[in-house]
Amino acid sequence: MAQFTIKDLARKLGVSPSTVSRALSDHPDISPATKRRVAEAAQKYHYHPNQIAQSLQKKRSSTIGVIVPEIRHNFFSTVISGIEEVAYESGYTIMVCQSNETLAREVLNTQALVANRVAGLLIAISTETSRWDHLENVLARGVPLVQFDRVAEPLDTSKVVIDDYRAAYEAVVHLIDSGYRRIGHFSGREVIAMDRHRCRGYLDALADHGLACDRRFLIRGGYREEDGRAAVERLLALGELPDAILAVNDPVAVGAFVRLKEAGVRIPEDVALVGFSDTPAAALIDPALTTVYQPAFEMGRTAASLLLEQLTAEGGSVEMKTVVLPTELRVRGSSRPRGA
Amino acid sequence: MAQFTIKDLARKLGVSPSTVSRALSDHPDISPATKRRVAEAAQKYHYHPNQIAQSLQKKRSSTIGVIVPEIRHNFFSTVISGIEEVAYESGYTIMVCQSNETLAREVLNTQALVANRVAGLLIAISTETSRWDHLENVLARGVPLVQFDRVAEPLDTSKVVIDDYRAAYEAVVHLIDSGYRRIGHFSGREVIAMDRHRCRGYLDALADHGLACDRRFLIRGGYREEDGRAAVERLLALGELPDAILAVNDPVAVGAFVRLKEAGVRIPEDVALVGFSDTPAAALIDPALTTVYQPAFEMGRTAASLLLEQLTAEGGSVEMKTVVLPTELRVRGSSRPRGA
DNA sequence: TTGGATACCGCAAACGTTTGCGGTATCGTT
DNA sequence: AACGATACCGCAAACGTTTGCGGTATCCAA
Structure with missing residues (x-):
């Protein structure tokens, strides 16, 4: 219960606390002999310096x-x-x-x-x-x-x-190269820099390939599964689906994935999906989720x-x-x- | 950089540090008036007590x-x-x-x-x-x-x-009720109490239903996906598969799941699978993983x-x-x- | 023998709090 | 008017370290 302090150790050794302190921190003023004695005693009595006291000092x-x-x-x-x-x-x-x-x-x-x-x-x-x-x-x-x-x-x-911009850009390019044209994006909050970058990468990739962005397919939300579900909900209410969706991260991709499947939408035949993160679940769902891995x-x-x-x-x-x-x-x- | 201490605050107020300390901790010896003054000043000067010093004392x-x-x-x-x-x-x-x-x-x-x-x-x-x-x-x-x-x-x-014992027991009973007979178990390390309990639950459930435990289907390993894979590997080498497998946790179950699928084994037609934990991935794989949820x-x-x-x-x-x-x-x- | 280096080591203050004890007003009682 | 309560508040020590400064041996050179 009671602590074994540097003073106790010093007393046992017949030296001053200062000496013990210096010995322990390998101060040049202390002789090798005492350093050894101190080290051994510290070991023997299980002395561990009180980090709190150290921090205060x-x-x-x-x-x-x-x-x-x-x-x-x-x-x-x-x-x-x-x-x-x-x-x-x-x-x-x-x-x-x-x-x-x-x-x-x-x-x-x-x-x-x-x-x-x-x-x-x-x-x-x-x-x-x-x-x-x-x-x-x-x-x-x-x-x-x-x-x-x-x-x-x-x-x-x-x-x-x-490089959120580039990662999103490349993900969209990959979708385009794979034959998808009407590409949507489930984004997060605009205030987050990460989101702005990903969104811009998405938009630029479309523009650079002469593709228009259908604003109805650019949906803002949060970062969780339920947000993915909600976004799909809005699309379903719209009565029109994009070819592919870039989700801001894996959880929303997964949420979208599940909701789409529930609605009988085939992946990727009806709509392709790509996420962000490479969550453990990504590789396990069927079909496995294309995603940009973040280290x-x-x-x-x-x-x-x-x-x-x-x-x-x-x-x-x-x-x-x-x-x-x-x-x-x-x-x-x-x-x-x-x-x- | 330099801290704003209780002394500084005391000086500003023209009282002693002790008074400030007591005021802040609502000590009865301090008048309501001073308590208020102290509280306001603390607010004004953004005084936050140094936890380190507090801890030491x-x-x-x-x-x-x-x-x-x-x-x-x-x-x-x-x-x-x-x-x-x-x-x-x-x-x-x-x-x-x-x-x-x-x-x-x-x-x-x-x-x-x-x-x-x-x-x-x-x-x-x-x-x-x-x-x-x-x-x-x-x-x-x-x-x-x-x-x-x-x-x-x-x-x-x-x-x-x-209640590891009971959870495992019930999981196995569920398998038996579902028509599975030759039930294996991918366990962890025997030194871990949790493991022993689950294993005993597994064994007792079998015994209580007049089923024998084929020791070749009781495989010890670790707690990660790779351990699940490895366990399946051993079964495949054996040339004989159980009807069902109770895995010590979800990662192991998932590892087994993936390896089994790779081997062309159908789930649950050829072998059923149940895990432990209800990891997010569990509900997402196809077929979804039966698992005992741990809160x-x-x-x-x-x-x-x-x-x-x-x-x-x-x-x-x-x-x-x-x-x-x-x-x-x-x-x-x-x-x-x-x-x- | 004296002087100054050199090698070790201890004293005491400090880090920012809390708290036991004592002290000074103020007040109500007799 | 004097006395004991009561209400507030301050002094100083303590928590377990680190470290600047000073002090005492010891040693070598002159």
Whole structure:
């Protein structure tokens, strides 16, 4: 119950706490002999320094905060896994919060993490987040911040993203090459940069190929299965279906998939489908879902690495990098070439 | 950069830090008037108490540690989501670590969390974990611990689990009722209590119905898709397939599913399949996977609640409860009645 | 023998809180 | 008018570290 502190250890050894502290951190002022004695005693008595006390003194902890919209979403949990991986390797631990896609909770989360004096912050903003004073606040306090996936572009931080524009563009080109012409898009919220990029990629790809965009087929919604279902609902009410649909991510693609099947629509004969993410389910549905793979795990790893860079290079201020990770269009059955 | 501390706030108000501290925590010794003044000033200057300092003084932090085998696994990420949920509601934050299914890393994780003076610990042990001195150590230090899903039974802690025995038993009964006779089981590791229970449920169900267990169809492995594939591989090498297979979880079931399909085996005509968890993919594959649903989110919530109980009831030591959550067999296409 | 390096080590303050104890007004009672 | 309650509030120590500064041996050179 009671702690075994550095003082106890010092007493056992007949030296001062300062000496123990310095010995443990390999300070040159301490003789090799005492260092050895201290190390052995620490081992023997299972002494582990109190991180809390250390943090208070150093004015910074060795934990990094992570905020995501939803932990349970496969994409984010994979990112978190990547983050934890490199954090662990560097002796950091992570504090994870979810905003549940609300701004209110996102700012509460950042406050909580800042109050816990995290060394740095990793965040993918919620769909509601259109102001970022809470994040500017974090930066103003000197807490390094790096954004990933869903980023607030105006904010001067390191970012790790994918080339949403290009990925969407290529996905649409693939559909066109496969013989589809009347191509729709289930988008997310316009405020999200990611969405704007994907949408623009979609539009440009059509335009560059002399195809018109039927605005009725460009439907905005959210990021979940139900949003995919809802979008299909609107199409069905319309009484007219596109040839193909580019969904903003896999969950909405899957939602659309299911609803279309329920309605007796054949995939891809009647309408082709492509998603974003390559969720585990994507390869398993029948026909398998064509989707652009996002390296979620790698995204977590590099985001964490970027943050650690800033943490160690403290003082010599590093410039903000934004690294864009490569994606990969994984062509599967849901976009089989027309007439094949 | 520099902190705005309680001293600064006190100076602005012309009172002592003690008064501010007490005012903030609604101490009866402070007049309503000063409390109001303090509250307003705190608001105005954006004062947030330094949790680190608080923790040091209180000798306990308001963060709870979570250790799971793998964050990215759907089941665990959902549990974590539930944990975060109730932690958030109670003003706690969570530190998440993954053991990657290794004991070594699991003990490192516990040490890191203890060094961070977490208020309590939530854990699902790794498959390698057959000793628990590291957990006993945690308990000895007076840190409350509650186990979930994968538990070390001999350890006297609160636990939240499902009735693995009964769930497996009922799943097998369902298969029998559906006309299947030669039923196999893809199990996990014998050291894991969960596995033993499911296996026993499987065996007893067979026995109770006068069915013999063909030991060649009882295959041990891991918990991932590849393990499911591997198990099927062994069956194929055997040159003989069971009527039906109860998989230890959904990933294994899915792995088996895919491999069986590759081999041209029809599901459920040639072999039926049932899993555990109800992963998102389960309902999406074709035929949809019959599976016993585990309330992952609820498991996270109740585990966290149990921990919080212990934290608040500090002193008046609470007894250890083990709550078993209800499961639900979700019958789908992969176990369609024989001949139907 | 003296002087200055050099090698080790300890004192004490500090990090930002909380809290036991004591202190000073103010008030109501007698 | 004096006295005990009562209501508020401040002092200072403590939580477990780290670290600047100073101090004491020891040693080598002169």
